[in-house]
Amino acid sequence: MRDRSRPEGGFDVVLVGIAARGLAASARRAGLSAFVLDLFADEDTRALAARSVRLRRRDGLALDPDDLLAALSHHAEPHTPLVLGTGFEDAPDLVARLAARFRLAGSGAETLAALKEPFSFAKRLAALGIPHPGVFAGPPPEGVAALEKRIGGSGGNHVRPSARPRGPGWYLQERLEGRSVSALFLGNGTEARLLAFSEQWCAPAEDAPFRYGGCAGPFALEHRLVAEIHAALSRLTASVDLKGLASADLIIGPGAWHLIEINPRPGASLDIFDAPPLPPLLRLHLDACIGKLPDLPLLVPGAKVATRAAGLFYAPAAMEIRDALPAWAADRPAPGTRIAAGEPVCTVHATGRDLADARALLARRMDLLSRALSMASRAVAE
Structure with missing residues (x-):
């Protein structure tokens, strides 16, 4: 599937991720010619893309940085916008290398590091007045239930109940009870624009009780919570220079909410929200990266909203x-x-x-x- 001869050009956007079909579908809907690189090159991804390259896998479902950089060097032009999907949460150094050679459209390495280092992230949230769970480098206080997580992990496969982290690269986060919710939003480095809320659930496996299962939406939250979450995401966006599409994982309890983590990239909710009445989400992402936020109402259930x-x-x-x-x-x-x-x-x-x-x-x-x-x-x- 590879032609290592020379860069081909002619693409409007380059899309990279572990699985980039959702981004490719959004590009097609936006009328953009996309060069797509991911680990699967599934049939529908190839049909949606102007060109598709299957990347080499490393350590299960991880991207191989050298293979990715080689493929981009041979097939992509440096001036074409490069959009990153899943697979970079624990790799700010790789994001920095990509940004140095290509036109990165999205949050940079410093933003990623600020959001994915759990202890500095918790301190930032506290300083911004954003409710969040406690995080612990060792056993939690007595009576506090906790989940062990891998720093920079995604997809839920790495999350397990625990009373002690296993070592470097792992931490504990306070386990909160409530509804698991994701807020889809845009950032332009200064403020945030909420687009929609979805609920999330797990598909437990024997060794991964919190493995990601799916999402559904939209649904409506009470106006007070929406206003609080919007204001908090705007403060955080300005604090870390977040740009483009992102999602905020939340736990919603009776009259209260907590921010669990931020994924500063287009994610799984493309599958449920990249459809009318919302415009193509990839187009909104590219606009937000150059400072433009849309004047759109929050998507809520209604007669014309599936x-x-x-x-x-x-x-x-x-x-x-x-x-x-x-x-x-x-x-x-x-x-x-x-x-x-x-x-x-x-x-x-x-x-x-x-x-x-x-x-x-x-x-x-x-x-x-x-x-x-x-x-x-x-x-x-x-």
């Missing part, structure tokens, strides 16, 4: 994809692709009248897919 859900389907056992997946599945591996147990197979989409309706349809489709792929699992096992 409720969408998107969930990750994980392989229950080793399998080989034999047939094309249904039309409501995205990130579609080509027939013949072998997938290890526990790895993501695809994203499943559903639309409904409200959150309960969309999630119920999503669950039925997950079940249909599980039964359809069980034959493939057994065939590989035999």
Whole structure:
């Protein structure tokens, strides 16, 4: 799939991530010609992109920095906007290297480091008056439940209940009870613009009880909470020079909220919000990176607003994809692709009248897919 000859040019945007299909879909919707680099080069990603390159995997589902830099050097022009998706949360040094050679459209390495180092992040939130959970380098105070997390981790696979972090690179965060919510927003380095709220859930595995499961939205919060969250995100945006699309993970309790973490890049909620009545989110991202924020109302449920859900389907056992997946599945591996147990197979989409309706349809489709792929699992096992 690679031609190492020379840079080709002719692209409006370069998109990079562990899985960049959502970004590629947003680029197509915005009328942009996209060069896409990710670890999968799934069938729909290739169809959406002007060109797609499959990157080498390192340590499971991590990007290989040398392979990425080599691919960009051979296929991308330095002046073309470069948008980063998932896979860079623990790699501010790599982001700095990319920014030095290409036109990075998004938050830079200093912003990433400020948001992903848990202890300095907690101090910053405290100084800004933003409610947040406690973080601990050792055992938490007596009576405080805690979760162990890897610094710079994403996707929830690294999160487990614990009373003591395992060592360097890990920390404990106070475990709070409430609804898991994600706020999609834009930053221009000075202020934030809230776009929508979604709920999130886990797809627990034996060794990963908080593995990311999916999201659904939009839904409405009371006006007071919306105003508080918007003001807090604007203060934080200005404090760390955050630019472009981002998401804030929140825990919402009765009349209260806490900020858990910030993901300073386009994320999974592209799958549910990159559709009318919102304009193409990648276009909003690029505009925000040059200082322009849209005059858009917060997306809330209504007569002309569909409720969408998107969930990750994980392989229950080793399998080989034999047939094309249904039309409501995205990130579609080509027939013949072998997938290890526990790895993501695809994203499943559903639309409904409200959150309960969309999630119920999503669950039925997950079940249909599980039964359809069980034959493939057994065939590989035999």
